[in-house]
Amino acid sequence: MIVRPGKLMGIRDEFADRPWEGPGEHWPEEYPGVVGGRDLKAGGTWLAVHRAGGRVAALLNGRGVMAEETVRVSRGDLPLRAVVAGGLPEADLSRYDPFHLVLADSSGARLWSWDGVRLSRTGLPDETVMIVNTGLDPDSPRVRAHLPRFRATDDWWSLTREEPSSAPEALILRHELPDGRVFASLSITQVTPGTYEFHDLGGHIGSNP
Numbered sequence: 361m362i363v364r365p366g367k368l369m370g371i372r373d374e375f376a377d378r379p380w381e382g383p384g385e386h387w388p389e390e391y392p393g394v395v396g397g398r399d400l401k402a403g404g405t406w407l408a409v410h411r412a413g414g415r416v417a418a419l420l421n422g423r424g425v426m427a428e429e430t431v432r433v434s435r436g437d438l439p440l441r442a443v444v445a446g447g448l449p450e451a452d453l454s455r456y457d458p459f460h461l462v463l464a465d466s467s468g469a470r471l472w473s474w475d476g477v478r479l480s481r482t483g484l485p486d487e488t489v490m491i492v493n494t495g496l497d498p499d500s501p502r503v504r505a506h507l508p509r510f511r512a513t514d515d516w517w518s519l520t521r522e523e524p525s526s527a528p529e530a531l532i533l534r535h536e537l538p539d540g541r542v543f544a545s546l547s548i549t550q551v552t553p554g555t556y557e558f559h560d561l562g563g564h565i566g567s568n569p
Contacts, residue, residue: 361418362510363462363469364488369550370407370418372397373533376562381454381550384519385537391440395546395556406547408444409556415465416551417443419492422458425476435459448472453479453503460495471496487511499530520548520559532561 362369374380376517379400386398386405393412396405417439426432430491433455440486441449453474461472467478469484482496488506492500506529509519524534524544534544550557 361420361460361462361489362507362516363464363484363491364489365468365486367516367550367552368389368462368469369548371520371531371545372547373543373545373548374406376546380548381548383556384562387440391444394443396439397549397558399434399436402434402436404434405439406436407551408439408443413443413446413465415443415446415459415463417463418549419431419462420460420491422460422473422475423494424458424474426456426457427476428502429476431455433458448481460491460493462491471506473532501527502531503543505529506531516552517548517557517559518548524561 361371373535381400381558384569385393385395391521394408394466396408404546407416409416419435419439428451438449438461444528447463448461451515456474458475463550471482471484471491473480488511489496490510492502494500497503506519510516513519520532522532524530524532524542524560526533526535532545534541534542534546547561548559
């Protein structure tokens with residue numbers, strides 16, 4: 361995820377066989393006016409926009425202690441609830457696997473990180489930052505390779521036009537596991553004030569053999 365004041369780009373990495381559908385107002389009763397792609401397995405989203413409220417929330421899976429299987433709930437409800445509430449929603453975090461949640465609006469951007477034990481909150485600076493599964497991690501190969509590129513241009517879409525790779529520093533990922541499943545970058549969303557752009561990468565990364 362790449363964030364700077366007034367702009368957010370989310371690259372969704374997920375198993376290619378996990379069903380989903382593109383952006384829409386998929387939750388009209390519970391979250392009216394909220395737009396996002398929908399995960400058809402758990403019903404939530406990885407990135408939500410509340411147009412009336414001028415807010416965007418985006419989620420990344422984190423690292424740490426996983427929730428107990430008997431009480432675990434999907435992390436995909438967090439962007440939906442956060443974008444409506446304007447902050448981290450009240451929740452029993454012990455039921456969630458580790459995550460990083462960004463909420464951005466006209467007042468700035470905040471990052472909440474939950475590692476399964478501790479919750480931290482960080483106000484993001486007024487510059488371009490990159491958040492990966494290890495958080496704000498300057499030593500991440502992905503961050504070292506690409507953050508300088510995003511800081512050097514306003515045309516972020518041009519930086520995503522690269523071949524998928526399983527390399528640790530790959531921005532657009534495609535990794536085939538020993539069991540034949542594919543873990544890959546499935547879509548890209550860019551949000552700025554007044555614009556919502558979405559690219560489905562399914563035809564680019566291919567699917568399971």
